[in-house]
Amino acid sequence: MFTGIVEELGEVTAVENLGDASRFRLRGPVVTEGAQHGDSIAVNGVCLTVVEHADGEFTADVMAETLNRSSLGALTVGSRVNLERPTAVGARLGGHIVQGHVDGTGEILERTPSENWEIVKISLPAALTRYVVEKGSITVDGISLTVVEAGDDHFTVSLIPTTLALTTLGVKQPGDPVNLEVDVIAKYVERLLTAGPGAGR
Numbered sequence: 613m614f615t616g617i618v619e620e621l622g623e624v625t626a627v628e629n630l631g632d633a634s635r636f637r638l639r640g641p642v643v644t645e646g647a648q649h650g651d652s653i654a655v656n657g658v659c660l661t662v663v664e665h666a667d668g669e670f671t672a673d674v675m676a677e678t679l680n681r682s683s684l685g686a687l688t689v690g691s692r693v694n695l696e697r698p699t700a701v702g703a704r705l706g707g708h709i710v711q712g713h714v715d716g717t718g719e720i721l722e723r724t725p726s727e728n729w730e731i732v733k734i735s736l737p738a739a740l741t742r743y744v745v746e747k748g749s750i751t752v753d754g755i756s757l758t759v760v761e762a763g764d765d766h767f768t769v770s771l772i773p774t775t776l777a778l779t780t781l782g783v784k785q786p787g788d789p790v791n792l793e794v795d796v797i798a799k800y801v802e803r804l805l806t807a808g809p810g811a812g813r
Contacts, residue, residue, distance in 0.1 A: 614654050615699050616707035616749075616756025618779050619643055622655075622695040624687050625669060633675045636660075636687065640695045641668035647697075652712070654696040656780065657754030657791040658682050659712025682714045683753075683789040694754040694779050707756025708749040714791045716740055718752075720784050721766060730771045731760065732781065734790060738765065742802070743794035751793035755779050 622640035636655070643653050644665045651662045653670065660672035679685035687693065699705065722733040734752065736744060744750055744762045750769075751757070757769040776782035784790065 613699050614659070614696050614710040614712055614754070615705050616657075616696070616710045616751050616754060618694040618696055618755055620695045621778055621780070622693045624689055624691045624693060627687065627689060630673070633673055634679060634685075635663070635671055635673050636684075637669055637671045638693060638695070639669045643695045643697050644668055644670050652698050654694075654698075654710070654712045654754050656683065656687075656693050657710070657712060657751050657793055658684055658714055678714075681716070682791050683717050684791075686789055692780050692783065696754055708751075709796060710751050710754070710756060710793060711796055712754075713793060715743075715794050716792050717789050718792050720786050720788045720790060722786060728773065730776060731768055732771060733766055733768045734792075736763070736766050736792070740792060740794050741765070743798045748798075749795050751791075753780050753784075753790045755781060 620640050620642040622638050624636060625639050626637035628635040647662055647665045649662060652659050653662060663671045663673055674684055716737040718734040718736055721735055724731040741764060744759055744767050746759055746762045748759050749756060750759055759767050760770050761768040771781055
């Protein structure tokens, strides 16, 4: 489990096409400190498994399903990525519960700068609209954010200078894709309410 608090702005250093998958090598000295084979690291909000690691870099295999359902397929050498290690049991929950299971992708639509923050408008797939509410939580490229406005086909978030400086949302422009993960609690509640009494017995 993650919390959507980005630890490090990493970089893609190599991409290998494996046919029905891709192998990424990523630089992240902070998240690879103490890392072991098989550990999880969230890359732009996608939970990936460490295959190898050395000298502040790690490799991870990404299957076609993940490449097709997330924005990872658009990454190239030099792309910056948000990195986060899983939350340790007993640690503070700085953001909200994030699984690293992307529900869909959106697109940066507009950026409206202000003196001390920036409003970013992001498109929202129709299938995810019902899970996004004003003042609720949403994960964008692995970043735990609060929804400012929830529309039928978009939502907005307000970014403070720290988020702009330390994550990919500081540099992404209109037209760029982002990974979205909605609040998993909302999905469980919906399932329980629509399943009916005795469902699954």
